[in-house]
Amino acid sequence: MPLGARPGQSPQLRELRQSVRRLLGLDDDTAVVIRQLACAEPGCPPLETVIAVLPMNGQARRWALHATAEEITEDDLRAALLTPSSEGA
Amino acid sequence: MTTPTPEEPRDERVPVTVLTGFLGSGKTTLLNRILTEQHGMRIAVIENEFGEVGVDDALVLDSEEEIFEMNNGCICCTVRGDLIRILGALMRRREKFDHILIETTGLADPAPVAQTFFMDDEIAAQLRLDAIVTLVDAAHVLQHLDEVKPEGVENEAVEQIAFADRIVLNKTDLVDESAIAEVTARIRAINSGVQIIPAQHAEIYLPQVLDVGAFDLERVLAEDPSFLTETEHQHDTTVTSVGIDLIGELDEERLNRWLGTLLRTKGVDIFRSKGILALAGAPKQYVFQGVHMLLVGEFGRDWRDGEERRNRLVFIGRDLDREALERGFADCLATAGAAA
Numbered sequence: 001m002p003l004g005a006r007p008g009q010s011p012q013l014r015e016l017r018q019s020v021r022r023l024l025g026l027d028d029d030t031a032v033v034i035r036q037l038a039c040a041e042p043g044c045p046p047l048e049t050v051i052a053v054l055p056m057n058g059q060a061r062r063w064a065l066h067a068t069a070e071e072i073t074e075d076d077l078r079a080a081l082l083t084p085s086s087e088g089a
Numbered sequence: 090m091t092t093p094t095p096e097e098p099r100d101e102r103v104p105v106t107v108l109t110g111f112l113g114s115g116k117t118t119l120l121n122r123i124l125t126e127q128h129g130m131r132i133a134v135i136e137n138e139f140g141e142v143g144v145d146d147a148l149v150l151d152s153e154e155e156i157f158e159m160n161n162g163c164i165c166c167t168v169r170g171d172l173i174r175i176l177g178a179l180m181r182r183r184e185k186f187d188h189i190l191i192e193t194t195g196l197a198d199p200a201p202v203a204q205t206f207f208m209d210d211e212i213a214a215q216l217r218l219d220a221i222v223t224l225v226d227a228a229h230v231l232q233h234l235d236e237v238k239p240e241g242v243e244n245e246a247v248e249q250i251a252f253a254d255r256i257v258l259n260k261t262d263l264v265d266e267s268a269i270a271e272v273t274a275r276i277r278a279i280n281s282g283v284q285i286i287p288a289q290h291a292e293i294y295l296p297q298v299l300d301v302g303a304f305d306l307e308r309v310l311a312e313d314p315s316f317l318t319e320t321e322h323q324h325d326t327t328v329t330s331v332g333i334d335l336i337g338e339l340d341e342e343r344l345n346r347w348l349g350t351l352l353r354t355k356g357v358d359i360f361r362s363k364g365i366l367a368l369a370g371a372p373k374q375y376v377f378q379g380v381h382m383l384l385v386g387e388f389g390r391d392w393r394d395g396e397e398r399r400n401r402l403v404f405i406g407r408d409l410d411r412e413a414l415e416r417g418f419a420d421c422l423a424t425a426g427a428a429a
Contacts, residue, residue, distance in 0.1 A: 013210045031177045033209040037160050038353045050159045054174050
């Protein structure tokens with residue numbers, strides 16, 4: 001399948017989204033956006049996974065994990081989300 | 090909703106129309122008409138300011154533009170944070186509307202709005218970008234297009250035309266035939282395949298802009314077979330369209346590599362890309378749509394018995410190198426020999 005996938009068909013992204021919600025204890029009004037992006041920075045892997053959390057009220061936060069969504073384990077995710085290095089928008 | 094063919098299931102996603110246009114182009118007039126006319130559609134409107142008309146039945150939400158970068162410093166990865174927040178809440182009231190209309194401010198860059206629908210799997214699964222509709226003031230658009238911007242600042246009027254699937258050429262009563270012809274030529278020089286709808290006082294037949302399936306390439310091509318490749322008339326402008334029409338089957342790996350590199354390195358300048366491709370060994374057409382470096386693709390209908398395997402695609406963007414694009418794409422053909 002060339003670049004770009006059929007919308008809503010990726011079980012990895014669905015699971016990742018559920019894990020983000022659970023680990024951060026997010027309410028239904030908080031949006032979680034996940035996208036694999038090709039990173040143009042030198043030394044970065046071809047694909048990274050960007051996770052953004054946008055509460056209805058309050059500042060958005062964002063994390064970039066240097067791995068594909070498929071490669072991210074629950075431990076990786078927990079370590080990334082629970083460190084204070086999350087980036088505000 | 091898009092009419093399903095016997096070959097495909099009904100698309101249950103909510104269609105979304107994005108309305109852009111400069112101040113004074115008639116955007117609010119059109120929006121008010123959409124909100125007040127009896128057209129039988131239940132439309133949820135997201136706008137930057139509350140309109141001046143009283144609206145009894147429509148769902149109108151106010152929103153303040155919030156540009157959110159998914160990737161540090163990458164303009165290709167900007168989305169509208171306010172829309173992401175609102176759309177999630179809106180979808181929990183799904184039974185109250187059939188269609189969503191997003192009005193942008195006169196100076197808004199359409200890219201972050203469009204990219205919002207390409208960025209996230211969940212949003213793309215529930216909502217489909219139906220069309221970007223740009224209102225143009227026939228009497229004043231040329232001065233906006235010719236306005237010289239400081240280095241690094243985009244000309245929003247050019248961008249709004251480049252991104253459009255439909256252009257409502259409004260206020261044609263204020264100009265003569267030759268001016269209309271000139272404006273039309275300038276629009277076509279930027280976005281050759283766009284459908285232009287002449288109007289006065291933003292009076293148009295609403296089905297021309299609502300639920301038109303402009304992002305559904307198969308539907309567009311059924312109505313206008315030359316849509317993707319009618320780009321021969323080049324004008325002296327930096328934002329143009331390049332269409333490619335090539336017979337043959339594509340090597341998927343080479344295509345991935347070429348398209349991936351192209352969008353990663355030139356994505357800032359490629360505003361929109363779209364195409365229907367023939368992948369070697371695939372029984373179905375591969376259909377894709379992209380905004381800057383974000384791309385969504387899926388298999389479409391089956392190739393018919395005896396149907397020629399043909400690739401049609403178009404890029405709309407700034408400083409496009411037609412020869413390089415044609416050559417790069419031709420190298421993706423399965424018959425093109427060794428990988429480039």
